[in-house]
Amino acid sequence: MTIKDSRRSKLIYTIAAWTISGMIFFPILWTLVTSFKTEAEAISASPSLFAFDWTLENYRDVLSRSPYFNHFWNSVVISLGSSLLGLLIAVPAAWSMAFVQTKKTKHLLMWMLSTKMLPPVGVLIPIYLLFRDFALLDTKLGLVIVMTVINLPIMVWMLYTYFREIPNEILEASRMDGATIGEEIFHVLLPIALPGIASTLLLNVILSWNEAFWTLILTAANAAPLTAFIASYSSPEGLFYAKLSAASAMAIVPILILGWFSQKQLVRGLSFGAVK
Amino acid sequence: MATTNSRTLARFMLLPSVILLLAWMIVPLCMTLYFSFIDYNLLVPGDKEFVGFLNYEFFLTDPAFFESFFNTLYLVTGVLLITICGGIGLAILLDQAIWGRNYVRIMVLAPFFVMPTVSALVWKNMLMNPVNGLFAHFAIWLGFEPIDFFAQMPLFSIIIIVSWQWLPFAALILLTAIQSLDREQLEAADLDGAGPFSKFFYIVLPHLSRAVTAVILIETIFLLSIFAEILVTTSGGPGYSSTNITYLIYTQSLLQFDVGGGSAGGIVAVIIANIVAIFLMRLIGKNLEG
Amino acid sequence: MGSITLKQVTKNFDEVNVIKPLDLEIKDGEFIVFVGPSGCGKSTLLRMIAGLEDTTSGNIEIDGIDATKTPPAKRGLAMVFQSYALYPHMTVRNNIAFPLKRAKVSPAEIESKIANAAKILNLTDYLDRKPGQLSGGQRQRVAIGRAIVRQPSAFLFDEPLSNLDASLRVNMRLEISELHKSLATTMIYVTHDQVEAMTMADRIAVFNAGIIEQVGTPLELYKNPVNKFVAGFIGSPKMNFIDAPQNEDANVSCIGIRPEHITLSTEQGTWAGTVGVIEHLGSESFLHINIEGKGTVTVKADGDCPLKYGDSIYLTAPANKVLKFDNNGLTIR
Numbered sequence: 001m002t003i004k005d006s007r008r009s010k011l012i013y014t015i016a017a018w019t020i021s022g023m024i025f026f027p028i029l030w031t032l033v034t035s036f037k038t039e040a041e042a043i044s045a046s047p048s049l050f051a052f053d054w055t056l057e058n059y060r061d062v063l064s065r066s067p068y069f070n071h072f073w074n075s076v077v078i079s080l081g082s083s084l085l086g087l088l089i090a091v092p093a094a095w096s097m098a099f100v101q102t103k104k105t106k107h108l109l110m111w112m113l114s115t116k117m118l119p120p121v122g123v124l125i126p127i128y129l130l131f132r133d134f135a136l137l138d139t140k141l142g143l144v145i146v147m148t149v150i151n152l153p154i155m156v157w158m159l160y161t162y163f164r165e166i167p168n169e170i171l172e173a174s175r176m177d178g179a180t181i182g183e184e185i186f187h188v189l190l191p192i193a194l195p196g197i198a199s200t201l202l203l204n205v206i207l208s209w210n211e212a213f214w215t216l217i218l219t220a221a222n223a224a225p226l227t228a229f230i231a232s233y234s235s236p237e238g239l240f241y242a243k244l245s246a247a248s249a250m251a252i253v254p255i256l257i258l259g260w261f262s263q264k265q266l267v268r269g270l271s272f273g274a275v276k
Numbered sequence: 277m278a279t280t281n282s283r284t285l286a287r288f289m290l291l292p293s294v295i296l297l298l299a300w301m302i303v304p305l306c307m308t309l310y311f312s313f314i315d316y317n318l319l320v321p322g323d324k325e326f327v328g329f330l331n332y333e334f335f336l337t338d339p340a341f342f343e344s345f346f347n348t349l350y351l352v353t354g355v356l357l358i359t360i361c362g363g364i365g366l367a368i369l370l371d372q373a374i375w376g377r378n379y380v381r382i383m384v385l386a387p388f389f390v391m392p393t394v395s396a397l398v399w400k401n402m403l404m405n406p407v408n409g410l411f412a413h414f415a416i417w418l419g420f421e422p423i424d425f426f427a428q429m430p431l432f433s434i435i436i437i438v439s440w441q442w443l444p445f446a447a448l449i450l451l452t453a454i455q456s457l458d459r460e461q462l463e464a465a466d467l468d469g470a471g472p473f474s475k476f477f478y479i480v481l482p483h484l485s486r487a488v489t490a491v492i493l494i495e496t497i498f499l500l501s502i503f504a505e506i507l508v509t510t511s512g513g514p515g516y517s518s519t520n521i522t523y524l525i526y527t528q529s530l531l532q533f534d535v536g537g538g539s540a541g542g543i544v545a546v547i548i549a550n551i552v553a554i555f556l557m558r559l560i561g562k563n564l565e566g
Numbered sequence: 567m568g569s570i571t572l573k574q575v576t577k578n579f580d581e582v583n584v585i586k587p588l589d590l591e592i593k594d595g596e597f598i599v600f601v602g603p604s605g606c607g608k609s610t611l612l613r614m615i616a617g618l619e620d621t622t623s624g625n626i627e628i629d630g631i632d633a634t635k636t637p638p639a640k641r642g643l644a645m646v647f648q649s650y651a652l653y654p655h656m657t658v659r660n661n662i663a664f665p666l667k668r669a670k671v672s673p674a675e676i677e678s679k680i681a682n683a684a685k686i687l688n689l690t691d692y693l694d695r696k697p698g699q700l701s702g703g704q705r706q707r708v709a710i711g712r713a714i715v716r717q718p719s720a721f722l723f724d725e726p727l728s729n730l731d732a733s734l735r736v737n738m739r740l741e742i743s744e745l746h747k748s749l750a751t752t753m754i755y756v757t758h759d760q761v762e763a764m765t766m767a768d769r770i771a772v773f774n775a776g777i778i779e780q781v782g783t784p785l786e787l788y789k790n791p792v793n794k795f796v797a798g799f800i801g802s803p804k805m806n807f808i809d810a811p812q813n814e815d816a817n818v819s820c821i822g823i824r825p826e827h828i829t830l831s832t833e834q835g836t837w838a839g840t841v842g843v844i845e846h847l848g849s850e851s852f853l854h855i856n857i858e859g860k861g862t863v864t865v866k867a868d869g870d871c872p873l874k875y876g877d878s879i880y881l882t883a884p885a886n887k888v889l890k891f892d893n894n895g896l897t898i899r
Contacts, residue, residue: 100282125542176643256390260382
């Protein structure tokens with residue numbers, strides 16, 4: 001193949017890739033663009049991608065007419081709270097499994113993953129009733145608990161794979177150097193594992209932010225995060241495209257940005273290490 | 277390999293996770309199992325009588341169950357077909373030397389990070405709406421009658437939306453797998469005189485088989501529980517034409533308050549998911565040993 | 567002080583017995599090398615002495631005090647690992663300071679100890695680098711530095727040179743020997759390389775399948791191995807084993823001759839053979855000679871050995887250099 005040929009094939013591939021990825025990205029782009037249109041322009045029969053009067057009116061409307069910030073805050077508390085709580089529980093577990101391996105470790109890990117495969121409807125009614133009886137329905141605390149538990153297996157798994165990459169000898173060296181178990185974890189293990197812990201946290205924030213089964217079922221006006229709030233646009237109100245777009249944009253943009261940072265960890269976390 | 281001390285400590289540190297997951301899994305599951313054998317409706321106060329397998333009988337012989345069972349099947353296989361084929365194509369394309377690969381990757385990946393309720397609403401209203409949706413405008417511009425997606429093909433429309441959400445996942449995992457392919461294998465194939473097609477079928481595809489299996493199993497786990505997309509687009513309708521098992525159980529339990537019937541359905545769903553899960557666990561288990 | 571005594575020490579992993587009841591006395595200031603093939607239990611024993619593995623039964627005494635149940639941090643020993651096990655997120659300075667900080671040594675004293683160790687180990691210019699920016703030999707020196715600043719009662723080395731390339735290994739071997747001479751601290755050194763064992767050790771313990779076959783100075787092991795295993799393990803190239811000749815006693819099943827003890831002649835000798843592959847090393851040559859009915863024998867000869875592939879040759883060994891083994895592999899004296 002000559003250099004000219006290879007440049008030409010690169011050009012062809014580039015055009016194909018950009019066209020297809022553009023189509024995949026289009027619904028998001030369209031949402032972002034529409035959020036800056038007036039309602040009239042948003043439903044215009046000859047829609048325009050950029051040539052229109054850009055306006056921030058929709059954002060102002062969404063923020064002033066609905067308790068948007070309230071729901072946004074719920075999302076932040078639930079996703080961040082459950083991820084941090086999960087980390088607190090998962091780090092010791094992952095430490096145990098990675099560095100004190102026994103014959104049972106593998107079975108335990110598999111069992112933890114298997115809980116992730118339990119369909120939510122299998123426990124829907126008891127959880128709903130228990131939440132009702134313990135006054136946890138429509139509370140942030142209730143959702144933090146649920147999110148922590150459903151994401152715990154993924155957290156333990158991800159941390160386990162990161163910890164496994166740390167040679168046991170380094171931890172043994174710290175023991176020989178006179179470190180207590182606390183010093184071993186805080187001075188040696190955590191600093192080395194920090195990148196892995198950060199990406200675990202990131203992926204779990206994303207997963208909890210977008211979770212839309214338990215949030216829809218267990219919350220109402222009070223503790224509803226953005227997933228549930230946006231669902232309320234499925235009423236005819238959703239036909240106000242520009243406002244729907246503005247609300248949607250505010251719900252997805254923060255997580256899109258976080259998501260792009262965590263693409264590598266995504267593969268690792270969601271494939272449970274089946275693909276590396 | 278460790279000392280008794282650290283083993284005791286390790287057991288102690290595992291405890292919170294184990295207890296939490298045990299409480300999440302065993303306690304509610306036992307309750308579901310118990311509910312599934314009694315006559316229990318939240319709207320009808322009174323005795324919770326033991327009814328044996330009656331709830332299962334009602335659930336499994338309900339025509340709605342059959343319809344939603346097949347809808348679930350279509351939904352899962354439809355999405356799998358689209359995402360796997362599309363994913364392999366995308367992965368191969370993104371593996372080529374192209375200008376701006378990082379930007380392309382970012383765009384392809386984006387739908388995965390969009391919350392299900394947003395993607396469902398955006399597709400339903402802004403793209404697929406028969407009057408004001410972009411597809412309708414486009415159809416009219418081309419001189420066709422616009423399609424009323426959610427009235428004429430509700431399940432297919434949901435398949436499209438869900439596929440759009442999961443295509444990035446499949447593409448990303450398969451891309452990672454392709455990139456782990458030993459380049460020397462392909463060079464050896466070049467020297468052996470293999471063309472692009474035989475290279476794809478004899479080297480790339482076998483190499484991907486593991487990743488494809490992983491994608492199939494993981495997606496299946498999630499796709500069996502599709503809920504939000506149905507709730508905000510069709511609410512399962514018209515009739516039961518876009519109701520899957522998850523949604524059916526939801527309506528029985530929390531809209532009709534039939535705890536017994538919903539629980540029986542929940543147990544059925546657990547059994548179905550378990551069949552998939554067993555295969556997935558085998559795959560992961562193999563990986564653990566390696 | 568740093569005398570270590572092992573009394574009837576055993577180790578089981580689950581149900582598998584990896585160390586059979588074992589006694590060993592390590593004297594203060596001694597350089598003892600544990601040598602043996604992989605999986606023989608030598609590393610496990612070292613880790614038991616360190617406290618990184620439990621002792622299934624028996625006692626480990628350090629300076630006369632029972633330390634069997636003492637956690638590793640409290641045993642006053644320092645260890646240098648095969649992978650160096652440096653803390654990747656800390657600078658060289660902080661790596662070396664880590665054990666001192668754990669021991670609550672004052673900052674001023676830490677500073678002077680680091681400076682001192684860095685001078686001994688030629689690390690002064692690298693103190694502010696991270697381990698990732700160092701070469702293999704430098705990392706090894708940092709690991710040693712981290713061990714010496716604590717002034718432990720004994721050093722434990724777990725195959726410390728096996729990740730280094732050959733020439734560096736020779737240098738580090740000398741440096742560690744040098745260090746032992748200047749510190750005069752007990753050192754226990756695990757290796758599978760008998761050359762390392764021979765060159766560095768005061769005493770060598772040869773391990774095989776969870777037992778110590780023999781303990782002794784390098785020359786004792788070379789001259790008077792107690793059995794066929796030790797005879798074959800010590801010495802390079804390996805000792806030749808030949809089926810016992812007809813005229814030997816009935817209980818001699820096999821004889822052993824070291825390659826360097828065989829003399830070659832073109833005219834006459836005990837065995838007749840054909841020259842096979844010759845490895846020329848310059849200073850010496852190793853000849854692989856095929857003896858009809860006996861197999862291949864390795865012979866060490868002069869560097870300018872004139873023989874060629876296929877030449878006929880006679881071999882002789884002086885009777886006092888030939889070792890005889892009985893049916894159980896034990897040396898007959």
